[in-house]
Structures are given as structure tokens and as C-alpha cells.
Amino acid sequence: MKGNEAMAEAAIRAGCRYFFGYPITPQSELLEYMAKHMAEHGGVFLQAESEVSAINMVYGAAGAGARVMTATSSPGFSLMQEGISYMAGAELPAVLVNVVRGGPGLGGLQPAQSDYFQATKGGGHGDYRLVVLAPSSPQEAADLVYEAFDVADRYRNVVLILADSILAQAMEPVELPPPRDPAGLPAKPWATVGRGRRQETNVVNSLYLAAEDLWALNQRLQAKYRRIEAEETRWEEEGAEGADWLVVAYGSMARIALAAIRQVRREDGLRVGLFRPISLWPFPARPLARRAAASRGVLVLEMSAGQMVEDVRLAVEGAVPVRFFGKTGGVVPEVEEAVEAIRRMVAETAPHPAHR
Amino acid sequence: MHPVFEPTSGLRADRVTHYCPGCTHGVAHRLVAEVLEELGVLERTVGVASVGCSVLAYEYFRVDMQEAAHGRAPAVATGIKRVLPDRVVFTYQGDGDLAAIGMAEIIHAAARGENITVVFINNANYGMTSGQMAPTTLVGQRTTTTPAGRDPVQAGYPIRVAELLNALDGPAYLARGSLHDTAHILQAKRYIRRAFQAQIEGRGFSLVELLSSCPTNWGLEPVEALAFIRDRLVPQYPLGELRRPEGVR
Numbered sequence: 370m371k372g373n374e375a376m377a378e379a380a381i382r383a384g385c386r387y388f389f390g391y392p393i394t395p396q397s398e399l400l401e402y403m404a405k406h407m408a409e410h411g412g413v414f415l416q417a418e419s420e421v422s423a424i425n426m427v428y429g430a431a432g433a434g435a436r437v438m439t440a441t442s443s444p445g446f447s448l449m450q451e452g453i454s455y456m457a458g459a460e461l462p463a464v465l466v467n468v469v470r471g472g473p474g475l476g477g478l479q480p481a482q483s484d485y486f487q488a489t490k491g492g493g494h495g496d497y498r499l500v501v502l503a504p505s506s507p508q509e510a511a512d513l514v515y516e517a518f519d520v521a522d523r524y525r526n527v528v529l530i531l532a533d534s535i536l537a538q539a540m541e542p543v544e545l546p547p548p549r550d551p552a553g554l555p556a557k558p559w560a561t562v563g564r565g566r567r568q569e570t571n572v573v574n575s576l577y578l579a580a581e582d583l584w585a586l587n588q589r590l591q592a593k594y595r596r597i598e599a600e601e602t603r604w605e606e607e608g609a610e611g612a613d614w615l616v617v618a619y620g621s622m623a624r625i626a627l628a629a630i631r632q633v634r635r636e637d638g639l640r641v642g643l644f645r646p647i648s649l650w651p652f653p654a655r656p657l658a659r660r661a662a663a664s665r666g667v668l669v670l671e672m673s674a675g676q677m678v679e680d681v682r683l684a685v686e687g688a689v690p691v692r693f694f695g696k697t698g699g700v701v702p703e704v705e706e707a708v709e710a711i712r713r714m715v716a717e718t719a720p721h722p723a724h725r
Numbered sequence: 726m727h728p729v730f731e732p733t734s735g736l737r738a739d740r741v742t743h744y745c746p747g748c749t750h751g752v753a754h755r756l757v758a759e760v761l762e763e764l765g766v767l768e769r770t771v772g773v774a775s776v777g778c779s780v781l782a783y784e785y786f787r788v789d790m791q792e793a794a795h796g797r798a799p800a801v802a803t804g805i806k807r808v809l810p811d812r813v814v815f816t817y818q819g820d821g822d823l824a825a826i827g828m829a830e831i832i833h834a835a836a837r838g839e840n841i842t843v844v845f846i847n848n849a850n851y852g853m854t855s856g857q858m859a860p861t862t863l864v865g866q867r868t869t870t871t872p873a874g875r876d877p878v879q880a881g882y883p884i885r886v887a888e889l890l891n892a893l894d895g896p897a898y899l900a901r902g903s904l905h906d907t908a909h910i911l912q913a914k915r916y917i918r919r920a921f922q923a924q925i926e927g928r929g930f931s932l933v934e935l936l937s938s939c940p941t942n943w944g945l946e947p948v949e950a951l952a953f954i955r956d957r958l959v960p961q962y963p964l965g966e967l968r969r970p971e972g973v974r
């Protein structure tokens with residue numbers, strides 16, 4: 370299955386029955402898969418007039434208590450920021466997919482990781498965070514999309530799957546999770562479904578005219594974010610324990626990094642390990658700091674001009690040197706380039722033989 | 726004795742609205758609430774409040790409500806209605822909200838024939854942000870951003886929303902009423918009722934445009950403001966039903 374299709378099918382299996390979206394390459398197969406299959410499951414697919422509308426339809430549907438999803442690519446994700454900020458304020462759960470392409474502006478169609486800042490640092494106005502999950506294979510993408518709906522509901526928070534077009538277009542075998550019946554999902558007593566016999570009305574809202582009230586909302590949000598940090602931080606390592614050097618990479622870039630690491634281990638006999646953040650927010654700062662402190666140096670590889678590297682530097686806090694190699698604009702680093710970058714970092718961070 | 730006035734259970738009796746004295750936003754609220762009550766649908770209605778003077782509408786209506794971003798109410802209502810097709814879903818929007826920033830959302834909701842009802846308050850300016858030009862501001866009308874009066878060469882012409890939407894196939898019901906005197910208020914209520922009726926019968930998109938006063942920003946006494954609607958707004962925005970499906974009474 371293609372990564373895009375795997376994510377779409379996993380969402381349906383997670384009980385998602387509402388999809389609102391707008392076409393943009395390289396995400397369109399996800400949209401088209403939903404258009405083709407949502408109705409079979411009694412769900413609704415709607416092509417909105419813009420990403421602005423799509424995300425606001427998601428807002429309405431999420432507020433009405435539904436499992437709902439949208440998917441887009443970078444320029445569309447920019448347009449969704451308004452709605453995402455409102456969803457953060459109103460604490461609405463939903464799952465979004467951003468298949469990142471090169472920017473800024475109209476950019477290009479090739480894979481990139483240059484929306485990292487926008488995805489992990491808020492993106493829209495106000496103090497808020499999305500849970501950001503970055504799969505590195507179609508299988509993991511399907512698994513994370515499936516789980517993302519539960520995470521979103523648990524915290525009443527938007528969960529973003531940050532993908533790239535290598536992942537979205539890759540064709541790999543995928544084992545799909547079992548279908549879940551939306552009727553069996555936990556109730557959402559806060560949803561606006563009509564007052565019924567309730568005395569009080571339910572209101573989905575992010576307006577607080579009194580500063581103290583808005584402060585209270587923000588306090589509550591920040592407490593929630595601390596809870597998410599404690600409970601939802603995800604990462605994966607390969608050969609990182611006891612490694613002399615660490616490479617940090619996420620998404621498809623992590624697969625390229627792994628190939629490079631294997632090559633230098635084989636050819637140079639160096640102990641280099643991979644640290645792969647899966648949740649980009651919450652960022653796995655503590656486990657990374659622990660590993661980094663036991664190493665001689667860290668190299669961050671990205672398909673960007675250097676965005677996640679800032680979080681790595683914050684995590685490492687100067688304990689060891691942090692180097693960066695990245696390419697952006699849709700140019701994917703070659704394994705050979707990654708190998709060279711690792712060798713450079715090793716040379717620069719290894720004690721000079723004369724000082725041993 | 727026959728009661729002259731009774732509160733509607735569609736509005737919360739424990740709330741005092743923040744609207745300015747003489748503003749007909751309050752009348753529009755009352756009409757919508759009465760209609761929902763009379764149709765017996767208060768318990769299965771979900772409203773969408775927009776950004777503008779009516780931003781706090783969810784504090785006043787006794788129905789579940791969502792607050793939408795500026796202009797996006799029709800998209801939010803679409804999301805709600807698609808999840809809850811058997812509920813009554815309405816938006817309450819001003820002219821800045823609906824005809825400027827939210828023009829794409831309203832046109833496409835109407836074109837889709839989305840089975841929702843839109844209550845559209847046309848007061849020919851941006852009330853909440855203190856009286857700037859709206860798309861509906863009359864030629865020559867003074868606002869804080871057209872201090873010499875709206876000059877169409879510089880600021881374009883007013884938009885007749887009901888007529889604009891009437892060019893589409895999607896809408897089932899379109900009408901324009903006015904809130905400037907009792908007779909017109911009663912007529913507006915009939916329009917609102919038919920709009921909701923159309924939705925309940927599943928006929929598709931319905932919108933009622935209501936000419937409404939803004940004495941504060943027009944710089945007029947409340948009574949003068951009603952006369953301004955009658956004498957200035959009505960000629961530009963003719964009243965009546967533009968589209969009404971067969972069988973909706």
C-alpha cells in the first residue's frame with residue numbers, strides 16, 4: 370500500500386467517519402481514498418472550497434463529537450493555522466496529516482521537513498501545542514494514525530501526523546489494525562449535539578473576554594501539555610546505548626540516516642547510534658540528553674535548513690558538540706552525503722590523537 | 726387577561742445582553758428564539774455564533790452552540806450538520822463576517838445546498854470594531870474608514886447578499902426582512918420561520934437577511950436609526966422572499 374492510502378485506511382479503521390479536505394500534491398491520494406471509501410462505512414467525505422473551510426468543518430464536526438480528520442500539504446497547512454488555533458482554544462480533538470513539501474511559498478512537490486517549526490511551535494496565534502507524530506514508514510504511519518484518534522480524544526487535543534512525500538508515496542506492505550466501531554467509542558458529554566434533556570447548554574468556544582478567565586484557560590492548557598509531555602513522549606533508538614556518537618533524525622530522513630550509520634559502522638568500525646524522535650512535540654528531550662551526555666558528539670540530519678536541530682541543542686544544553694547537515698527545498702540528502710557528514714562530525718569531535 | 730409579553734424559553738432569562746440601546750440585534754435574537762421554540766426544536770438545535778457584535782450569542786440562546794472564527798460559521802455549521810443531520814443547525818452572522826472575510830464560506834455552503842439556516846444581520850457597518858465600512862455600507866455612507874462617505878471609485882459598491890446567493894442553484898429559501906417597525910418585525914419572523922421550516926423538511930440551504938440598526942456607530946438616536954433603515958437601507962436592499970420552495974408555508 371502507498372503511505373497515503375495506509376494512513377487513510379487506518380483512520381477509517383480507527384472509527385473516523387468524517388473527512389473534510391482540499392486537494393494538494395503530494396497528499397491527494399489520501400483525499401481520494403477517503404472519497405472512494407468513506408461512504409462504504411456510512412461516513413461522510415466532503416471536498417471543501419479551501420483548506421480554511423476544511424479545517425473549520427473539522428472544527429464543527431469535532432465539536433459535535435465526531436472522529437474527524439483532514440489531510441493537506443504545506444501551503445494548505447499554513448491556511449489551516451487559523452482553525453487549528455481555534456481548535457486548541459476550544460480543546461477539540463481531531464487528527465490532521467501534513468505531507469510536507471518544499472517551501473517557502475508555493476515551493477515544490479518534493480519531500481521536505483521544513484514545516485517542523487510551524488508544526489511543533491504552535492503555528493497559529495496563542496500559546497498552544499499539537500501532539501506531532503512523525504512516522505518513518507507506511508506501516509508506522511498507519512499505526513500512528515490509528516492511535517492518534519485515541520490520543521486526540523484522551524487529551525481533547527489536535528494530533529498532527531507530520532509526513533513527507535517519500536513516506537506518503539512509498540509502496541510497502543502494511544499490516545492494518547483491526548476496525549473499530551465508532552458506536553463503541555467513549556462518550557463526549559461536552560459535545561454540542563443539541564441540549565436534549567440537559568439543563569445547561571454545551572458551548573464550544575475559545576472566547577474569554579476577561580483576562581483572568583483567559584489566563585485560567587491557558588493555565589489549564591499548559592497543565593494538559595505537561596501531562597502530554599509526561600505520557601506521550603515517543604522515540605526509537607538503534608545502537609544508541611553505549612554509542613560514541615549519535616545521529617538524530619526523524620521521518621524518512623531517519624531511514625537514510627540509518628543506512629549511513631550502518632555503512633560507517635561497517636567501513637570505519639565506529640560506534641555510531643541512531644536516535645529517532647517519533648513525537649516531535651512532545652520532543653524526547655530527556656532521553657536524548659541522557660544519550661548525548663554519554664557520547665562525544667551529535668549530528669542532526671534533516672530535510673530542512675536546520676529546524677529540529679534547535680530542539681536538539683536545547684536538549685543537549687552544550688554537554689557535547691551538536692553538528693548539523695541538511696538539504697532543503699525538496700532535495701533529499703543521499704546516503705553518501707550523510708556518511709560524509711557523520712565522518713566529519715566524528716573527526717571534529719574525536720579527541721585529537723596528540724591529546725589522548 | 727391576555728399576556729402582552731412573555732419571555733421565550735429559547736433565550737436565557739438570567740442573562741442581560743450587551744447590545745447597545747436601540748440595537749435590533751436583540752430583536753433578531755428574540756425572533757430566532759421564538760421560532761425555534763414554536764417549532765419545538767430547541768432541544769435538538771445547534772447554533773453557530775460568529776465574530777461581531779453577536780459574538781456572545783451562545784450566552785443568550787438556550788441551545789448548544791459553537792463559536793466560529795471570523796467568517797467561518799458556514800463551514801463550522803457544515804461540519805456539525807454532516808455529523809448530526811437530524812439536528813437543526815443555524816448560524817448567526819453579521820455583514821462583515823458573512824460578506825467580507827467569510828464570503829467564500831457562505832457562497833459554497835449555499836452552493837452545496839447545505840441543509841442549514843443562516844440568519845444574516847445587515848447593519849451596513851462593522852459594529853463590534855466601532856463602525857468601519859462593511860461590504861454592505863451604502864454609497865456615500867460615512868463610516869470610520871470612509872470618513873468622507875463611501876466612494877465607489879475607491880471603495881467599491883455595496884453587495885446585495887440575498888440576490889447574490891439567488892444566482893446559485895443550491896439555496897432552497899432566501900428572503901430579506903427588516904426590523905425597523907412592528908409590521909416588518911412580524912414579517913421577518915415569518916421569513917425566519919419558513920427558513921427553519923425549509924431546513925427541517927430537508928430542502929437545503931436557507932438564509933434570511935435582516936436589515937438591522939446600529940444607532941451607536943451610525944451616530945443616530947434609536948428612533949432615527951429605525952428611520953434610517955426604512956429610508957436608506959430598504960431602497961438599496963429590497964425586502965421580500967427571493968426564493969421559497971413549493972409547499973413551505
Ligand SMILES: Cc1ncc(C[n+]2csc(CCOP(=O)(O)OP(=O)(O)O)c2C)c(N)n1
Pocket residue numbers: 776777778779795818819820821822823846848850851852853854859
Ligand atoms: C480574523 C479576524 N479579523 C478581524 C477581526 C476583528 N473583528 C471583530 S468583529 C469584526 C466585524 C464584525 O462586523 P459584522 O460582521 O458586520 O457584525 P456587527 O458587529 O456589525 O454585528 C471584525 C473585523 C477578528 N476578530 N478576526
Ligand code: SF4
Pocket residue numbers: 743744745747748749750778848852853938939940941942
Ligand atoms: S455597536 Fe451597533 S450593532 Fe453592535 S450592539 Fe451596538 S448598536 Fe448593535
